[in-house]
Amino acid sequence: xxxxxxxxxxxxxxxxxxxxxxxxxxxxxxxxxxxxxxxxxxxxxxxxxxxxxxxxxxxxxxxxxxxxxxxxxxxxxxxxxxxxxxxxxxxxxxxxxxxxxxxxxxxxxxxxxxxxxxxxxxxxxxxxxxxxxxxxxxxxxxxxxxxxxxxxxxxxxxxxxxxxxxxxxxxxxxxxxxxxxxxxxxxxxxxxxxxxxxxxxxxxxxxxxxxxxxxxxxxxxxxxxxxxxxxxxxxxxxxxxxxxxxxxxxxxxxxxxxxxxxxxxxxxxxxxxxxxxxxxxxxxxxxxxxxxxxxxxxxxxxxxxxxxxxxxxxxxxxxxxxxxxxxxxxxxxxxxxxxxxxxxxxxxxxxxxxxxxxxxxxxxxxxxxxxxxxxxxxxxxxxxxxxxxxxxxxxxxxxxxxxxxxxxxxxxxxxxxxxxxxxxxxxxxxxxxxxxxxxxxxxxxxxxxxxxxxxxxxxxxxxxxxxxxxxxxxxxxxxxxxxx
Amino acid sequence: xxxxxxxxxxxxxxxxxxxxxxxxxxxxxxxxxxxxxxxxxxxxxxxxxxxxxxxxxxxxxxxxxxxxxxxxxxxxxxxxxxxxxxxxxxxxxxxxxxxxxxxxxxxxxxxxxxxxxxxxxxxxxxxxxxxxxxxxxxxxxxxxxxxxxxxxxxxxxxxxxxxxxxxxxxxxxxxxxxxxxxxxxxxxxxxxxxxxxxxxxxxxxxxxxxxxxxxxxxxxxxxxxxxxxxxxxxxxxxxxxxxxxxxxxxxxxxxxxxxxxxxxxxxxxxxxxxxxxxxxxxxxxxxxxxxxxxxxxxxxxxxxxxxxxxxxxxxxxxxxxxxxxxxxxxxxxxxxxxxxxxxxxxxxxxxxxxxxxxxxxxxxxxxxxxxxxxxxxxxxxxxxxxxxxxxxxxxxxxxxxxxxxxxxxxxxxxxxxxxx
Numbered sequence: 001x002x003x004x005x006x007x008x009x010x011x012x013x014x015x016x017x018x019x020x021x022x023x024x025x026x027x028x029x030x031x032x033x034x035x036x037x038x039x040x041x042x043x044x045x046x047x048x049x050x051x052x053x054x055x056x057x058x059x060x061x062x063x064x065x066x067x068x069x070x071x072x073x074x075x076x077x078x079x080x081x082x083x084x085x086x087x088x089x090x091x092x093x094x095x096x097x098x099x100x101x102x103x104x105x106x107x108x109x110x111x112x113x114x115x116x117x118x119x120x121x122x123x124x125x126x127x128x129x130x131x132x133x134x135x136x137x138x139x140x141x142x143x144x145x146x147x148x149x150x151x152x153x154x155x156x157x158x159x160x161x162x163x164x165x166x167x168x169x170x171x172x173x174x175x176x177x178x179x180x181x182x183x184x185x186x187x188x189x190x191x192x193x194x195x196x197x198x199x200x201x202x203x204x205x206x207x208x209x210x211x212x213x214x215x216x217x218x219x220x221x222x223x224x225x226x227x228x229x230x231x232x233x234x235x236x237x238x239x240x241x242x243x244x245x246x247x248x249x250x251x252x253x254x255x256x257x258x259x260x261x262x263x264x265x266x267x268x269x270x271x272x273x274x275x276x277x278x279x280x281x282x283x284x285x286x287x288x289x290x291x292x293x294x295x296x297x298x299x300x301x302x303x304x305x306x307x308x309x310x311x312x313x314x315x316x317x318x319x320x321x322x323x324x325x326x327x328x329x330x331x332x333x334x335x336x337x338x339x340x341x342x343x344x345x346x347x348x349x350x351x352x353x354x355x356x357x358x359x360x361x362x363x364x365x366x367x368x369x370x371x372x373x374x375x376x377x378x379x380x381x382x383x384x385x386x387x388x389x390x391x392x393x394x395x396x397x398x399x400x401x402x403x404x405x406x407x408x409x410x411x412x413x414x415x416x417x418x419x420x421x422x423x424x425x426x427x428x429x430x431x432x433x434x435x436x437x438x439x440x441x442x443x444x445x446x447x448x449x450x451x452x453x454x455x456x457x458x459x460x461x462x463x464x465x466x467x468x469x470x471x472x473x474x475x476x477x478x479x480x481x482x483x484x
Numbered sequence: 485x486x487x488x489x490x491x492x493x494x495x496x497x498x499x500x501x502x503x504x505x506x507x508x509x510x511x512x513x514x515x516x517x518x519x520x521x522x523x524x525x526x527x528x529x530x531x532x533x534x535x536x537x538x539x540x541x542x543x544x545x546x547x548x549x550x551x552x553x554x555x556x557x558x559x560x561x562x563x564x565x566x567x568x569x570x571x572x573x574x575x576x577x578x579x580x581x582x583x584x585x586x587x588x589x590x591x592x593x594x595x596x597x598x599x600x601x602x603x604x605x606x607x608x609x610x611x612x613x614x615x616x617x618x619x620x621x622x623x624x625x626x627x628x629x630x631x632x633x634x635x636x637x638x639x640x641x642x643x644x645x646x647x648x649x650x651x652x653x654x655x656x657x658x659x660x661x662x663x664x665x666x667x668x669x670x671x672x673x674x675x676x677x678x679x680x681x682x683x684x685x686x687x688x689x690x691x692x693x694x695x696x697x698x699x700x701x702x703x704x705x706x707x708x709x710x711x712x713x714x715x716x717x718x719x720x721x722x723x724x725x726x727x728x729x730x731x732x733x734x735x736x737x738x739x740x741x742x743x744x745x746x747x748x749x750x751x752x753x754x755x756x757x758x759x760x761x762x763x764x765x766x767x768x769x770x771x772x773x774x775x776x777x778x779x780x781x782x783x784x785x786x787x788x789x790x791x792x793x794x795x796x797x798x799x800x801x802x803x804x805x806x807x808x809x810x811x812x813x814x815x816x817x818x819x820x821x822x823x824x825x826x827x828x829x830x831x832x833x834x835x836x837x838x839x840x841x842x843x844x845x846x847x848x849x850x851x852x853x854x855x856x857x858x859x860x861x862x863x864x865x866x867x868x869x870x871x872x873x874x875x876x877x878x879x880x881x882x883x884x885x886x887x888x889x890x891x892x893x894x895x896x897x898x899x900x901x902x903x904x
Binding site: 227275281284383387394402405437445459465470472476477 | 519567571587590604608614617629633634635639660699702721745
């Protein structure tokens with residue numbers, strides 16, 4: 001068969017594009033090299049919805065950032081995504097930095113960011129008492145927000161899937177060839193013929209682009225280390241606190257997360273390895289040193305529950321590259337998607353879909369469903385509602401993850417819903433089971449057992465995140481039958 | 485809302501012993517709430533022996549030790565609920581809990597005994613750099629996988645931390661056919677019991693490298709190797725001392741943290757040193773009628789002492805239910821200084837205290853040829869020589885009510901380590 005569209009990558013961009021294309025009569029498939037959606041760059045970032053004052057005036061990045069920010073409220077409502085506009089603050093701790101705030105303000109206004117305001121030292125301290133004593137002033141962007149990056153990605157993919165888009169996991173693209181006007185996408189799982197290819201391959205987007213185009217692009221994986229702090233610290237600041245941006249990025253931020261933790265990061269370290277998500281001692285130390293400059297009494301070290309690193313797909317010109325390749329008709333790039341990529345994703349999805357629709361001229365579906373119901377959050381229910389739920393579905397009364405109070409009911413939903421979880425990380429990103437202060441120490445054996453029971457995967461084959469990431473690869477001697 | 489005189493949070497060794505003693509002390513209306521599917525707590529996965537030497541004068545396995553106390557609870561007809569998670573405790577002792585059959589329910593208790601135990605510190609708390617592949621386990625999780633679930637977490641193992649669970653798991657993994665290549669310990673001394681170092685490492689030829697830590701974790705999907713390095717007096721890795729071990733598993737035994745998230749919801753004051761509640765000689769917290777015992781109060785080495793402590797908490801909770809709070813009397817602070825990191829209890833009520841009160845504590849570093857001393861006011865009342873004391877082994881002194889009374893109106897008792 002010949003697909004209309006092959007989207008490469010089930011990250012936040014690929015999933016946003018898939019959802020937009022699912023509105024049309026198109027035969028679309030998403031190819032993902034990992035075992036689940038949201039497994040690359042989209043899974044490890046600041047989880048921030050940026051206001052849009054950073055990107056250069058007139059850039060595509062600026063346009064899509066502001067558009068994406070504006071779309072996020074409706075999208076979060078329609079797809080049941082945890083999202084809050086907590087507002088962001090760019091904080092100055094040196095008097096000589098103050099003019100820089102005006103530059104950001106002017107750029108933000110030019111980019112179309114609404115309600116920006118420059119605050120005095122007193123005004124900003126009234127909003128955030130835990131800022132450094134040296135604070136001189138700040139730029140306040142009330143449209144800035146915090147979001148669950150996993151659910152944003154997962155929800156768009158799920159919604160695309162229920163509207164007819166196919167997803168193929170563990171499917172890595174190895175090359176392309178043309179048969180007439182048809183693209184043949186070679187993968188480790190066979191060939192896919194298609195009229196259009198969308199390249200949303202994150203840190204690999206340049207590799208794929210360069211296979212089909214003479215107009216070469218180059219992406220550098222730019223690593224960002226993060227520390228996530230215990231929920232006890234979640235209210236240390238209520239806004240997202242940025243330093244002034246530098247050439248390497250927006251600097252080390254301190255922010256509450258949508259789930260009530262505190263996140264500190266990222267660093268910005270250019271590396272070679274496109275899967276080099278190892279944190280380093282230097283990176284973490286750098287982070288700890290920088291985080292304390294703008295926010296005081298930050299117990300980084302004592303209250304850290306995990307540290308991790310993500311990779312930004314940094315294109316040499318620091319710009320999103322979105323459009324049909326001039327010398328490869330039907331091959332549409334969506335590359336260089338680094339920060340503010342998460343924020344921009346709804347707008348990226350719309351823009352890429354518009355390009356495909358322009359070329360393919362499909363009809364609109366009449367039965368498209370644009371909403372999704374997420375996994376229940378019983379902690380937001382009243383005692384009566386919760387009891388009614390447990391009476392109907394007793395599994396909601398059995399807590400599996402103690403730290404985050406996640407019940408078996410939520411885990412079963414995560415496994416059995418469209419594009420459901422097949423691994424510990426899959427369950428974790430959908431439900432938060434294992435994401436709390438003990439980091440899965442208590443619940444991981446239980447979640448393994450549930451995955452085994454529900455999906456028929458032997459426990460010794462259950463993985464952390466697909467591939468070779470098996471957790472307990474052998475039976476114990478006792479279970480093997482008492483070999484001496 | 486249901487009513488109980490005493491609600492015990494946790495059905496591990498502390499909760500079982502506390503409930504049994506409360507019942508024997510004359511309170512009938514007692515409910516134990518346990519989150520797991522059976523009573524016994526962490527002892528169920530501790531299948532090695534060595535439990536109960538103090539209490540029963542014999543060497544029991546963990547499950548055997550737990551059974552002795554479970555039997556008491558059964559014989560005394562104490563109510564308990566399994567698979568039940570306590571979600572909240574208020575200062576007024578309203579306990580909110582949940583399970584499959586009862587749904588979410590609330591209980592008004594006259595007294596609450598906190599016996600939730602502790603949890604293991606995860607990797608994140610140490611900021612160990614490297615990848616985050618499968619194959620990194622806290623030692624207790626690995627113990628559960630092997631002993632309860634029946635799976636081997638890996639074949640070639642490096643262990644960070646020489647706490648007791650790490651030492652026990654070094655032996656357990658070896659017996660399961662895995663190769664334990666090294667145990668690295670950040671501190672210049674082990675955090676575990678001496679007997680465990682001998683029986684679990686030395687007997688199997690497993691090297692223990694003190695003043696070493698993990699500086700890199702390799703492997704994108706499953707662990708493929710670990711690099712350890714020596715640390716200097718500042719605890720920072722010394723460049724050039726790195727040693728690489730190829731392995732598929734890293735076990736972490738890097739400390740236990742009393743699990744007091746629920747205690748906080750009730751407004752219980754916690755010690756910054758033990759991370760457990762601040763208690764008086766009755767093991768009562770700052771919240772009237774809320775008592776604490778076992779590893780939620782402070783992390784123990786020996787379950788025998790957990791049981792003793794829990795019985796004390798059970799007895800005092802029963803007394804509180806029957807007699808109410810006694811008119812407030814004098815309070816003497818117990819000061820931990822000069823090498824003594826903390827004491828449990830932190831205060832003593834000289835008028836209401838039992839005839840003797842056991843004060844348990846840990847030292848902050850290794851002491852050789854030193855003495856534990858105790859002062860009532862300024863006067864030394866105890867000097868006990870010890871050849872060696874280490875943070876991994878809990879110490880204790882006993883305060884005698886009559887003797888204390890002889891000292892009249894003193895404001896504090898001091899416990900310290902002195903050279904001899």
